[in-house]
Amino acid sequence: MHKPVFMACLLFAAHATHATEPPADPQQQLRDLEQRVRELEADKPATRQVSNNFNPAISLILDGKLSGFSREPDSYVLPGFALGEETGPGDEGLRLGESELIMSSNIDDEFYGQFTAALTPENETEIEEAFIETLALGGGASIKAGRFFSHIGYLNSVHAHAWDFADQPLVYRALLGNQYGDDGVQARWVAPTSVFLELGAELFRGDSFPAGGAANSGKGTHTLFIHMGGDVGADHAWRVGLSRLDADAGNRATGDVNTPDLFTGNSTITGIDLVWKWAPNGNPKQRNFKFQTEYFTRDENGIFDPASSGSPLPYSGTQTGWYAQAVYQFMPRWRVGLRQDRLHADAANAALTGTVLDNTGHEPKRISVMTDFSNSEFSRLRLQFNRDESRAMAKDNQWYLQYVMSLGAHGAHSF
Amino acid sequence: MKIFRLLLAGFLFLIAFPATAEIKVFACEPEWSALAQELGGDKVSVFAATTALQDPHHIEARPSLIARLRQADLLVCTGAELEAGWLPALLRQSGNAAVQPGKAGYFEAANYVQKLEIPARLDRAEGDVHAAGNPHIQTDPRNIGRVAAVLAQRLAEIDPSGATLYRQRQRDFAKRWDAAVERWTKQAAPLRGVPVVVQHKGFPYLENWLGLRQVAALEPKPGVEPTSAHLTAVLEQLQREPARMILRASYSDDRSSEWLAERAKIPAVALPFTVGGSDKAKDLFGLFDDTVQLLLGALK
Numbered sequence: 001m002h003k004p005v006f007m008a009c010l011l012f013a014a015h016a017t018h019a020t021e022p023p024a025d026p027q028q029q030l031r032d033l034e035q036r037v038r039e040l041e042a043d044k045p046a047t048r049q050v051s052n053n054f055n056p057a058i059s060l061i062l063d064g065k066l067s068g069f070s071r072e073p074d075s076y077v078l079p080g081f082a083l084g085e086e087t088g089p090g091d092e093g094l095r096l097g098e099s100e101l102i103m104s105s106n107i108d109d110e111f112y113g114q115f116t117a118a119l120t121p122e123n124e125t126e127i128e129e130a131f132i133e134t135l136a137l138g139g140g141a142s143i144k145a146g147r148f149f150s151h152i153g154y155l156n157s158v159h160a161h162a163w164d165f166a167d168q169p170l171v172y173r174a175l176l177g178n179q180y181g182d183d184g185v186q187a188r189w190v191a192p193t194s195v196f197l198e199l200g201a202e203l204f205r206g207d208s209f210p211a212g213g214a215a216n217s218g219k220g221t222h223t224l225f226i227h228m229g230g231d232v233g234a235d236h237a238w239r240v241g242l243s244r245l246d247a248d249a250g251n252r253a254t255g256d257v258n259t260p261d262l263f264t265g266n267s268t269i270t271g272i273d274l275v276w277k278w279a280p281n282g283n284p285k286q287r288n289f290k291f292q293t294e295y296f297t298r299d300e301n302g303i304f305d306p307a308s309s310g311s312p313l314p315y316s317g318t319q320t321g322w323y324a325q326a327v328y329q330f331m332p333r334w335r336v337g338l339r340q341d342r343l344h345a346d347a348a349n350a351a352l353t354g355t356v357l358d359n360t361g362h363e364p365k366r367i368s369v370m371t372d373f374s375n376s377e378f379s380r381l382r383l384q385f386n387r388d389e390s391r392a393m394a395k396d397n398q399w400y401l402q403y404v405m406s407l408g409a410h411g412a413h414s415f
Numbered sequence: 416m417k418i419f420r421l422l423l424a425g426f427l428f429l430i431a432f433p434a435t436a437e438i439k440v441f442a443c444e445p446e447w448s449a450l451a452q453e454l455g456g457d458k459v460s461v462f463a464a465t466t467a468l469q470d471p472h473h474i475e476a477r478p479s480l481i482a483r484l485r486q487a488d489l490l491v492c493t494g495a496e497l498e499a500g501w502l503p504a505l506l507r508q509s510g511n512a513a514v515q516p517g518k519a520g521y522f523e524a525a526n527y528v529q530k531l532e533i534p535a536r537l538d539r540a541e542g543d544v545h546a547a548g549n550p551h552i553q554t555d556p557r558n559i560g561r562v563a564a565v566l567a568q569r570l571a572e573i574d575p576s577g578a579t580l581y582r583q584r585q586r587d588f589a590k591r592w593d594a595a596v597e598r599w600t601k602q603a604a605p606l607r608g609v610p611v612v613v614q615h616k617g618f619p620y621l622e623n624w625l626g627l628r629q630v631a632a633l634e635p636k637p638g639v640e641p642t643s644a645h646l647t648a649v650l651e652q653l654q655r656e657p658a659r660m661i662l663r664a665s666y667s668d669d670r671s672s673e674w675l676a677e678r679a680k681i682p683a684v685a686l687p688f689t690v691g692g693s694d695k696a697k698d699l700f701g702l703f704d705d706t707v708q709l710l711l712g713a714l715k
Contacts, residue, residue: 028607028608031626106516109515109517109518112507133507135506135507135512135515136512136515136518137510137512138510138511138512138513139510139512140485140509140510140511141510142507142508142510188510189510190481190482190485190508190509190510191485192485192486193482194482194483195479195482196478196479196481196482197482198481198508227478228478229477229478229479229481229482230478230479230482231477231479234466234468237475237477237478237479238478239478277475277477279475281466281468281469281666282465282466282468282469282474282475283468283469283470283473283666284473284475285470285473285666285668286668332640332668333640375639376539376542376543376638376639377473377500377543377638378539410499410500411503411504412476412499412500412501412502412503412504412505413476413500413501413504414476414504414508415475415476415477415478415504
């Protein structure tokens with residue numbers, strides 16, 4: 001109501017001040033006037049907080065692949081390793097990946113919540129993550145509860161859409177069933193130090209590979225991890241981690257769905273990880289380089305029942321594996337990457353000959369190269385080639401052409 | 416055993432970080448660390464998470480930044496989604512209750528100024544647009560003055576024992592700053608109405624202040640790298656409608672602006688954009704002294 005009057009006054013004021021001056025350019029006068037209005041409006045500070053929109057931030061990840069293999073993917077095995085679900089090279093031909101629907105928001109001033117549903121290409125819905133996290137415990141402490149990916153290792157807690165290759169390293173595939181996520185609770189603490197130092201522990205239900213059967217009254221897995229990190233000059237940043245996972249398995253089923261191999265016993269994983277990132281002046285926009293490597297060793301002790309035969313055999317063995325990868329963005333939007341994978345399984349005793357735990361004297365390995373193009377930070381196209389020697393005496397040439405797109409809100413990525 | 420003792424000694428050394436009564440300020444950008452230093456003097460110790468040579472949209476959520484944020488009493492950032500790609504990850508990993516959104520220790524400068532270029536249509540096909548408006552508010556010194564007044568209040572809220580000092584330092588700063596703004600505005604008078612090309616749409620507040628007229632941008636869409644097709648189109652446009660200079664921030668890659676400058680025969684100017692962006696931009700006063708001088712220099 002007051003605005004027209006106000007504008008008139010302003011116009012009058014503007015004329016009045018210019019009355020004695022020689023006639024100015026009317027365009028210029030208008031611009032000055034607009035400027036004056038803007039300044040007057042600016043005197044009232046706009047105390048509008050962002051994210052006052054109470055809806056959770058929603059983001060959707062679309063992922064699809066065209067894959068080609070020189071060996072039948074159904075014949076995929078890693079000799080010496082009992083594999084969890086969905087751990088092969090995937091389907092041949094055109095295939096949708098998992099579509100991820102992520103919703104997240106601060107719940108109030110004390111809690112944050114996040115929900116990630118994975119819709120599989122088989123039209124099934126899986127709750128990948130659903131957790132709450134404290135924001136205001138203070139003193140560097142945070143507690144997380146619900147279903148989430150364990151913070152052991154480096155890549156374990158990274159979502160598939162943020163991977164630098166189309167598939168997980170072999171060591172994750174073999175020892176952790178791609179990624180260890182389960183229902184549980186986590187406590188973390190960041191030390192008040194100039195070098196980043198974080199300690200954490202988790203307790204999980206123990207339903208997911210390499211645990212199984214929610215042993216120990218539904219508290220079958222516990223983990224410990226320690227992370228350290230810092231900068232070297234402006235160009236380099238690093239993080240190292242040590243982790244341990246201790247899982248109880250009760251009739252953990254792997255292999256064929258109808259006549260699975262069953263394992264009951266204890267599974268302990270120890271791992272070390274290193275990430276090194278480089279960017280000129282710490283500005284990754286033009287060029288950047290990332291090197292990461294992880295080593296895991298797993299000890300399993302218990303009884304193994306091949307193909308649910310009902311005659312379990314004692315089993316005790318150590319399996320190890322590592323990967324190293326380097327990804328270089330050589331110009332904006334374009335990256336190239338190289339990855340090397342190695343696995344080793346102890347020779348199982350004679351009674352287990354012919355089962356999946358028989359390493360047949362083979363050490364699985366794989367070398368991968370990839371190049372990807374990101375039109376923006378929301379879209380990525382990737383071409384990848386694997387020279388896969390997972391199987392004994394059989395080389396598999398694997399090709400992937402993949403898209404990964406993110407729609408809607410785009411959460412911040414961790415280091 | 417020796418190794419264990421060494422490790423323990425190292426750990427204790429890390430823990431025994433010098434304990435001081437200073438207010439620890441974590442600033443997302445160098446302009447806010449410089450401002451916090453002006454207002455807090457030796458009552459504050461400031462840390463800038465980024466440098467003038469880094470693009471504040473694209474920062475890695477590095478472990479070193481988590482460690483710094485963990486110990487901060489006050490976080491001072493631009494806001495308006497400028498840090499959306501990395502700050503939330505730092506905040507959630509820091510375990511620091513004092514600096515979470517909504518707390519007194521969380522300060523977004525863009526909340527206290529009039530924002531420009533608030534998009535009427537939100538569509539990612541328009542590039543990396545910010546729903547809250549253009550976040551590069553620090554290129555207009557009058558915005559710095561406005562933020563200074565609120566930031567001094569916030570410092571007083573967090574550290575009541577220093578309230579008088581912060582108020583006094585703010586009054587002193589405001590006096591010097593207003594005089595400087597008047598001087599810069601007067602010096603920059605010849606720039607009014609001058610047509611310019613920008614690399615990234617990072618200068619609307621500067622243009623608004625000095626009356627510069629932006630006629631083209633080298634990025635086809637905000638945040639999208641210049642393409643040769645788009646640069647050629649801009650060059651053709653400049654032949655019809657000449658501009659006087661090409662502006663880029665110190666962190667931007669210089670190739671596309673130099674390419675165009677050579678062909679359009681107009682100077683390319685690397686503005687400091689923030690404190691530390693040039694040798695002369697050592698503090699906030701130096702930042703605008705240098706900005707105005709560079710612009711005037713390019714006009715000759």
